[in-house]
Amino acid sequence: xxxxxxxxxxxxxxxxxxxxxxxxxxxxxxxxxxxxxxxxxxxxxxxxxxxxxxxxxxxxxxxxxx
Numbered sequence: 001x002x003x004x005x006x007x008x009x010x011x012x013x014x015x016x017x018x019x020x021x022x023x024x025x026x027x028x029x030x031x032x033x034x035x036x037x038x039x040x041x042x043x044x045x046x047x048x049x050x051x052x053x054x055x056x057x058x059x060x061x062x063x064x065x066x
Contacts, residue, residue, distance in 0.1 A: 017047045017048070024047065025040075
């Protein structure tokens with residue numbers, strides 16, 4: 001049976017998603033308007049949304065359902 005290779009993340013998920021969104025936006029700036037640029041911008045928005053959702057889920061104000 002194969003063992004999974006595990007490693008400790010040094011940067012939080014929110015930070016990694018924000019960095020990925022910034023990287024994708026920079027790539028999109030270099031492309032002319034078109035399908036590829038829109039696809040990169042869409043991926044950047046999804047990464048930002050994921051970052052915000054993760055922050056929201058970790059927030060102390062979030063209450064479990066009763």
